[in-house]
Amino acid sequence: MAVDGVHLLEHIQTPAIVVARGQVSFANPAAKTLLGSHIVNQDVRIAIRDPRAVSVILGEGGGNAKIGGLSVGGSVWEIDCKVLGPAERLVTLYDLSVQVSTARAHADFVANASHELRTPLATVLGYVETLMNPKAGGDEVTRERFLNTIRHEALRMQALVSDLMSLSRIEAVKHEVPGERIDMVALARETAGEFRAGGSVAVSANCETAFVSGDRGQLAQVVRNLIDNALKYGRKDGPVQVALEATPTDWLLVAVHDDGDGISPEHLPRLTERFYRADTSRSRAAGGTGLGLSIVKHIVERHRGRFDIASRPGKGTTASMMLPMRQD
Known part of the structure; x- marks a missing residue:
C-alpha cells in the first residue's frame, strides 16, 4: 500500500488493517486498541479468529461479513474488505453494537407493549362475550361483577396508552x-x-x-x-x-x-x-x-x-x- 495511504489510515478513528499474503502488515492505532498491538506481522487467521471474516479477507474479491464478540461479548462488528492488489487487502472494522442494541430494544419494546395491551383487551372481550349471553347477562350480580372487571381493564389500557404517548413525547424532545x-x-x-x-x-x-x-x-x-x-x-x-x-x-x-x-x-x-x-x-x-x-x-x-x-x-x-x- 502507498505511503500516503498508510499515513491517512493512521489518523482515522475506524479500525483498519492491511493484510499482505495472509499476514497483517499494518494496523492503525484504532485497530491496535481493538485487537492488540501484537497483530502486526501476525497471520490474519490468528489476529481475527472468525471463519467468516477470514473467508472474506483471504477470498478472491473481498466483500463484507458481520461477526460477533470482536471487542466484548455481545458486540457486533462488520468487516469490510477491499482488494488492493493480487495479495493485498485493506480491512476496515465497523462497530454495529449500538445500532443492533437499539434495534433489539425497539423490537422488545413493541413486543412488550403489544403484550401489555393484549392481556387486558382479551379480558375485556371475553367478559363482553359472556355478558352477551342472555343467561349470564340477565344475572344482575354477575353483570355488575363483570362490568367492574371490564372497567378496571379498560382503565388499565387507557393508562398504558397515556404513558406510551407521554414517553414518546419525552423522547422527541430529550435533546432540547x-x-x-x-x-x-x-x-x-x-x-x-x-x-x-x-x-x-x-x-x-x-x-x-x-x-x-x-x-x-x-x-x-x-x-x-x-x-x-x-x-x-x-x-x-x-x-x-x-x-x-x-x-x-x-x-x-x-x-x-x-x-x-x-x-x-x-x-x-x-x-x-x-x-x-x-x-x-x-x-x-x-x-x-x-x-x-x-x-x-x-x-x-x-x-x-x-x-x-x-x-x-x-x-x-x-x-x-x-x-x-x-x-x-
Whole structure:
C-alpha cells in the first residue's frame, strides 16, 4: 500500500488493517486498541479468529461479513474488505453494537407493549362475550361483577396508552434543554396537594424557594409519579414524605420516601427499565403500567439531573432526583 495511504489510515478513528499474503502488515492505532498491538506481522487467521471474516479477507474479491464478540461479548462488528492488489487487502472494522442494541430494544419494546395491551383487551372481550349471553347477562350480580372487571381493564389500557404517548413525547424532545424558571418548592407543594384524598403526603424543604431550569409539566409529572408510586407501594394509609434540600454545591435534592415493604436489592438496577416490575401481580393490581419510573428517568436526564432509588426490605423506599439549580 502507498505511503500516503498508510499515513491517512493512521489518523482515522475506524479500525483498519492491511493484510499482505495472509499476514497483517499494518494496523492503525484504532485497530491496535481493538485487537492488540501484537497483530502486526501476525497471520490474519490468528489476529481475527472468525471463519467468516477470514473467508472474506483471504477470498478472491473481498466483500463484507458481520461477526460477533470482536471487542466484548455481545458486540457486533462488520468487516469490510477491499482488494488492493493480487495479495493485498485493506480491512476496515465497523462497530454495529449500538445500532443492533437499539434495534433489539425497539423490537422488545413493541413486543412488550403489544403484550401489555393484549392481556387486558382479551379480558375485556371475553367478559363482553359472556355478558352477551342472555343467561349470564340477565344475572344482575354477575353483570355488575363483570362490568367492574371490564372497567378496571379498560382503565388499565387507557393508562398504558397515556404513558406510551407521554414517553414518546419525552423522547422527541430529550435533546432540547428546557429553560423555564421553575420554583421546585412551590411545585412540590402544589403537586402533593393533588393527593389529599389518597393518603398522607408531607412536604418539607430547607429553603423557601429553589429555582431550576426546566419544563414545568414534566417536572410536575416526575413528582406526581413518585408520590403515586409511594402511595401505591408504601404501607397502607402510611405517610409519604417529600423532602427538598438545596445543597452548598448548587444542586437540589428532591426525595420521596415511603415506609412500605421495600424492594429487594436484585431488583433495584432494573426498576427504570420499560415494563420491568419488581412485583408484577401487585403492580398490575394497583394499576401500574411498568412505565412510570422509565418516564421519570427520561425526564430527569433531559433536565441534566440524576435519578436514584434506594431501598431495603422492611425499611421502605426512597426515590430521589438531583437537579442543577439556577442562580438568576
